[in-house]
Amino acid sequence: MRGNKKILAIFAGILLSFSLLIIAIVVVSFKSYVQKREFVQAKIVASMVEGGLTAHMNAGVMSQRQLFLENAKKSADALDIWIFRTDKVVQEFGKGFPNETVRDAIDKTMIKTKKIQEVIHDDLLNPTLRITIPYIATAHSHPDCLSCHTNAKEGDVLGGISMVFSLQQARYNSIMTILRIFGISILFIILFIFVTSKLLKPYVGSLIYIKESLEKANKGDYSTRIKLMGDNESTEAFKWLNTLLEKLQEMVGSIDKNIALFVSDRRQTFQDPLEKSKFIIEDIAMLYRFKKVIEQDISKQIIYQRLVKFFKEHLKIENLSFYEVDIKKDTRTLIYEDITEDFCHASINTSVNCRAFRTNSIVASDDFESVCQACKLKRDYLCINYPIDENISLVINIKPKDSDALFQSKKAIGYIKNYLESARPVLQSKILTEILQKSNMIDGLTGLHNRKYLDIFMETRVLEYKSYAIAMLDIDYFKKVNDSYGHDAGDRVLRGLSEIFKKTIKKEDVAFRFGGEEFLIFMPTSKDAYETIKKIKDMFEKTIFEMGETSLNKTLSAGISYYKEDAPSAWQVIKNADIALYDAKHSGRNKIVLFKDIKEKDQ
Known part of the structure; x- marks a missing residue:
């Protein structure tokens, strides 16, 4: 009615x-x-x-x-x-x-x-x-x-x-005309309502039942059934609608029960389970596409870039920092940062200083006052740790602008974990591949790059530099160490020199074990090459190697050549440095010879 x-x-x-x-x-x-x-x-x-x-x-x-x-x-x-x-x-x-x-x-x-x-x-x-x-x-x-x-x-x-x-x-006259028109209109409306009411009465009741049932269905309640009434055609239509509602109720319940197993909590809440299922399916489809893409990526760094892009563009996360934790070295490396600031002091001794990593939990600034001692600035933050394997863990640090943004960031945790979980097996594969490649390119005794990596480096990486210097180094009378004290003693001397390299050369310099007791150092900052090699020579000469009841110290000889100044190609620079080393060895040893000095002497 x-x-x-x-x-x-x-x-x-x-x-x-x-x-x-x-x-x-x-x-x-x-x-x-x-x-x-x-x-x-x-x-x-x-x-x-x-x-x-x-x-x-x-x-x-x-x-x-x-x-x-x-x-x-x-x-x-x-x-x-x-x-x-x-x-x-x-x-x-x-x-x-x-x-x-x-x-x-x-x-x-x-x-x-x-x-x-x-x-x-x-x-x-x-x-x-x-x-x-x-x-x-x-x-x-x-x-x-x-x-x-x-x-x-x-x-x-x-x-x-x-x-x-x-x-x-x-x-x-105007008022009387208006009253006549109004009176006629009222009579017409009354007559129209009376006739229309008689005609619509059988159908309006049916529409009300349909409306109420569809309103509930629109809100996600498919349990309501339409009351059968009216003529045969109306009853038949109501039966079809009831059957449709029953199927929808059964299907939506099954979808909601099964698909929800694949995703974490969403940021949205849904009254309608059908709408919820739709968004869950969209999430799964995007996760699937993401995984298919990263499976074809060359390295883990590219996968990290994709993760950061998704977090920023799709989840609208601002002021994001992304870290990779080396569990064995107990260090943390910054992969990406929106704003450079002195915020978190957990790059070393990460297992102690980074609360999120240490507890393998989510740490938020509103958990408790100064909950993370490594965070030095008084501001809101959210840290998420996610282990990839026994060697690598990822830490996501979000610095929201206020408490409302922090609340929204917390809602995104489920999404972040979903994508990290999707990327995890692919990252494990990339990390394993990198380990295998690295072990194949590293000298097992000294921990320096080996000759195989030098070949690759000279064909690829060296092309990035417009100037550089290359030094060839050789331990003087190294054979006597092996002959007098044995190969274990020789290995100790080689490792000792390698440690001096690691402590002395710049971050951009690269050291190689060229073969036996011979080494090569690539130095992009060519003007400092001589000083770097002299420092290595002096430190090595002062190093005492204990050999049981006795001790010894050794010296080295080196030759240096410069790109463009001495030779137009990388391999020619290496050859020139080797010539300079040969000259050093045959002119008294324990010295550094520049290839350009040999050229000038020959001229």
């Missing part, structure tokens, strides 16, 4: 609105018609008065014009009529009767503008229309105005006539 009344009320409202619109149009039109009618009548009266006054003037009976104006007032059914002279007429013919003067601002405005003035006084009880019409001097009238008014010129205002008409009868 409520639905039936609502539909009828809507129809009634539409019809009533339409009726009021018609009434409004009628009122405006009627008012405009009355104004135009009175205006036309006023112009006729003004023309008649003008002609009458002219006739009175020609007949020499201007003294009787007041009687004429009174008759014109009665004939026009006007409330008042008066004429008035302008200054030029007064100067020539005098002021006239006392009532023939400019009475108000409307008369003055007409004289000033030379235009008809039309003013409605919309009084509630006695509405009036005031019209003031000018008499314009012209030589084209009959008789000629300028022939009598000698002090006037073409277009001057000689005077005017003002008339006031009552609009009371017009308003009464």
